[in-house]
Amino acid sequence: MSETVSAAEPMLEVSELTVDFPTDDGLLHAVNHVTFGIARGETVGIVGESGSGKSVMSMAIMGLLPKSARVTGSVKFRGQELLGASERDFERIRGSEIAMVFQDALASLNPVHTVGAQVAEAVAIHQELKGSELRNAAIELLDVVGIANPSARFEQYPHEFSGGMRQRAMIAMAIANDPAVLIADEPTTALDVTIQAQVLEVLERIQERTSTSIMLITHDLGVVAGVADSVMVMYAGSQVERGSVEDIFYESRHPYTKGLLASLPRMDRRMNKSDRLHQIEGQPPSLVFLPTGCAFHPRCAFAETPGACDGEVPALRVVGDGHYSACHFADRIGSEEGAMS
Amino acid sequence: MPSMLTYISRRLLFSIPVILVASFLLFWMVRSTFDPCVKLRASKDVEAVARCETRLHLNDPIPMQYLGWANDAVHGDLGQSSRTNEEVSAMVPRALWYTVQLIFWGVLISAFAAVALGVYSALKQYSVLDYTFTGASFVGLAMPPFWFGLIAIELLAIMPKQWLGLDEPLFYFVGLHSGAEKGFGADYARHLVLPVMTLTVQIIASWSRFQRSSMLDVMSADYVRTARAKGVPRRDVVVHHALRNALVPLVTVMALDIGALFGGLIITETIFSIPGMGQLFVRSLQAGDAEVLVVWTVVTAGFIVVFNLLADVLYGVMDPRVRVT
Numbered sequence: 001m002s003e004t005v006s007a008a009e010p011m012l013e014v015s016e017l018t019v020d021f022p023t024d025d026g027l028l029h030a031v032n033h034v035t036f037g038i039a040r041g042e043t044v045g046i047v048g049e050s051g052s053g054k055s056v057m058s059m060a061i062m063g064l065l066p067k068s069a070r071v072t073g074s075v076k077f078r079g080q081e082l083l084g085a086s087e088r089d090f091e092r093i094r095g096s097e098i099a100m101v102f103q104d105a106l107a108s109l110n111p112v113h114t115v116g117a118q119v120a121e122a123v124a125i126h127q128e129l130k131g132s133e134l135r136n137a138a139i140e141l142l143d144v145v146g147i148a149n150p151s152a153r154f155e156q157y158p159h160e161f162s163g164g165m166r167q168r169a170m171i172a173m174a175i176a177n178d179p180a181v182l183i184a185d186e187p188t189t190a191l192d193v194t195i196q197a198q199v200l201e202v203l204e205r206i207q208e209r210t211s212t213s214i215m216l217i218t219h220d221l222g223v224v225a226g227v228a229d230s231v232m233v234m235y236a237g238s239q240v241e242r243g244s245v246e247d248i249f250y251e252s253r254h255p256y257t258k259g260l261l262a263s264l265p266r267m268d269r270r271m272n273k274s275d276r277l278h279q280i281e282g283q284p285p286s287l288v289f290l291p292t293g294c295a296f297h298p299r300c301a302f303a304e305t306p307g308a309c310d311g312e313v314p315a316l317r318v319v320g321d322g323h324y325s326a327c328h329f330a331d332r333i334g335s336e337e338g339a340m341s
Numbered sequence: 342m343p344s345m346l347t348y349i350s351r352r353l354l355f356s357i358p359v360i361l362v363a364s365f366l367l368f369w370m371v372r373s374t375f376d377p378c379v380k381l382r383a384s385k386d387v388e389a390v391a392r393c394e395t396r397l398h399l400n401d402p403i404p405m406q407y408l409g410w411a412n413d414a415v416h417g418d419l420g421q422s423s424r425t426n427e428e429v430s431a432m433v434p435r436a437l438w439y440t441v442q443l444i445f446w447g448v449l450i451s452a453f454a455a456v457a458l459g460v461y462s463a464l465k466q467y468s469v470l471d472y473t474f475t476g477a478s479f480v481g482l483a484m485p486p487f488w489f490g491l492i493a494i495e496l497l498a499i500m501p502k503q504w505l506g507l508d509e510p511l512f513y514f515v516g517l518h519s520g521a522e523k524g525f526g527a528d529y530a531r532h533l534v535l536p537v538m539t540l541t542v543q544i545i546a547s548w549s550r551f552q553r554s555s556m557l558d559v560m561s562a563d564y565v566r567t568a569r570a571k572g573v574p575r576r577d578v579v580v581h582h583a584l585r586n587a588l589v590p591l592v593t594v595m596a597l598d599i600g601a602l603f604g605g606l607i608i609t610e611t612i613f614s615i616p617g618m619g620q621l622f623v624r625s626l627q628a629g630d631a632e633v634l635v636v637w638t639v640v641t642a643g644f645i646v647v648f649n650l651l652a653d654v655l656y657g658v659m660d661p662r663v664r665v666t
């Protein structure tokens with residue numbers, strides 16, 4: 001969104017973040033050594049298939065994982081380490097400095113309280129407002145996120161809202177205290193395309209107003225193209241590619257990203273009847289028994305097996321200015337434009 | 342709120358036919374099992390028997406008998422006990438008052454105990470106390486209430502009295518008052534402890550189990566996570582978001598179980614010599630007291646219907662999603 005993503009000090013710095021869950025079959029590696037940062041006012045898109053660890057990663061940042069989770073690495077907010085912070089410290093930061101919009105708005109709103117009460121609560125926790133002042137603040141928030149007739153809507157329960165309205169209400173709660181960082185976990189996945197665009201527009205408008213840093217999680221590269229400044233692509237809990245939107249869309253250096261791009265319907269390319277939408281073959285791997293070497297190798301058309309791909313985990317390496325790829329053959333991938341489709 | 346009113350009135354309307362049908366069936370069952378004029382027949386006074394039969398329309402078909410009975414009942418005449426010759430309309434309310442006291446205290450204490458135990462166990466899942474409560478509740482559920490009552494009398498009344506050399510036991514086990522005592526003071530409380538314990542041990546055990554699992558469900562719900570993500574302090578998350586939702590199913594189960602408590606009363610009132618509905622039932626049954634039994638069964642059925650209604654209404658009050666249907 002903002003044109004100048006400067007080298008400014010990041011709001012949020014995640015480094016080597018790793019999350020494992022003990023399961024009956026062994027350790028489940030949900031997030032593996034993920035490193036990235038978000039600058040003030042920047043929007044980072046996080047893309048990956050279902051189960052790639054996007055939600056677990058954001059929950060780790062918020063300190064909301066169940067006790068069973070084993071989290072290592074570092075998450076710094078304005079230079080302050082959050083991993084291992086006390087519940088009290090987290091309570092102060094959550095909702096005021098870092099806020100989150102969840103995936104499933106119906107399940108994420110409390111069914112027995114009115115939407116208004118839930119938005120007002122978000123305000124009241126971090127601001128000294130009471131009575132009609134509090135109510136007005138909450139109604140104004142509903143208005144900001146584009147809910148028509150907000151004072152009547154204030155009294156209604158979540159089940160009386162439509163899907164798009166519920167997602168807006170979630171956003172209203174998240175922005176109640178002008179957070180520095182907003183984590184939006186698939187805010188539009190359950191919505192139809194028009195509503196999706198409206199909700200994204202609300203996020204953009206809020207960002208313009210308060211220079212919030214947004215971490216936008218989605219499995220839809222198309223959503224990212226419109227709103228993000230930079231993109232991180234995740235596969236099986238690992239970061240496989242990261243770069244500016246231009247890097248990712250026009251100069252991708254990773255087969256998985258290329259696969260995702262090829263599966264997008266393209267407006268700028270005429271589609272012949274024989275042109276089927278490309279799908280990445282195969283299933284995502286088990287996170288307990290990850291494939292050896294590159295986790296993507298069983299599905300990768302470029303894989304050299306046996307060889308480097310199933311022998312050695314590819315490290316994330318620089319392939320351009322601010323552009324990183326975790327592929328043994330990243331250099332070659334770049335030059336084979338369109339090889340996948 | 343208007344939707345709430347329609348909801349309640351609709352449920353109320355539904356319960357009227359239920360009461361009517363139930364009272365007819367119960368009347369039919371009791372009339373075909375017991376003969377209300379049995380005492381007079383034994384006296385061989387043919388005229389008195391005939392009078393009794395006419396008064397109760399015994400020679401008419403059952404529906405006509407029922408209408409006659411219902412008509413009298415609406416006018417305040419519930420018949421006479423063949424056991425004591427007392428008016429049924431005086432006996433049943435007197436017994437009911439004792440029972441209502443037992444149920445009131447029993448439910449109040451059980452509700453608080455069950456919620457406290459259930460919430461604690463859920464928040465401290467797999468802690469030593471959680472295991473202790475789980476074990477205790479299995480014992481409570483498995484132990485027959487009459488046995489529990491007798492053990493409680495022995496352990497809490499008789500044995501402490503002997504050891505401490507008291508004149509009076511700390512907790513009484515006969516009636517709800519001693520001698521000329523009245524009111525709701527210390528004497529009353531000392532009489533209540535053991536019968537209320539006996540009456541509630543099983544429901545505390547089952548309600549606290551229920552509350553524990555309902556609380557565990559809710560604590561992992563997405564909206565509880567949302568509350569935490571907003572920075573709501575843990576205490577408020579537990580009370581305002583989790584418990585408030587976990588109570589919805591519990592309250593329904595409670596309202597339904599209270600009707601079933603009438604069964605437990607028969608044992609409790611017998612052990613502790615409390616002249617309530619349970620005792621009245623046992624004595625009337627033994628004496629074949631048809632007129633009392635009809636009223637007893639109808640009143641009991643009425644209670645169950647009322648608590649079912651209450652369950653529905655509370656469910657609607659506590660869960661806004663229910664009201665629309």
Ligand SMILES: Nc1ncnc2c1ncn2[C@@H]1O[C@H](COP(=O)(O)OP(=O)(O)OP(=O)(O)O)[C@@H](O)[C@H]1O
Nearest residue numbers: 021028030049050051052053054055056057066287
């Ligand atoms: N509490 C937990 N215990 C064990 N495994 C978990 C737990 N939470 C998540 N996982 C696992 O971690 C993996 C990553 O899940 P995550 O929810 O982060 O995926 P996601 O990328 O958000 O997918 P989606 O697009 O479907 O939301 C999944 O395999 C999931 O089963």
Ligand code: SF4
Nearest residue numbers: 294297300309327328
């Ligand atoms: S490392 Fe090998 S398997 Fe992995 S993405 Fe690159 S080419 Fe494919």
Ligand SMILES: [Mg+2]
Nearest residue numbers: 054055103185
């Ligand atoms: Mg997710």
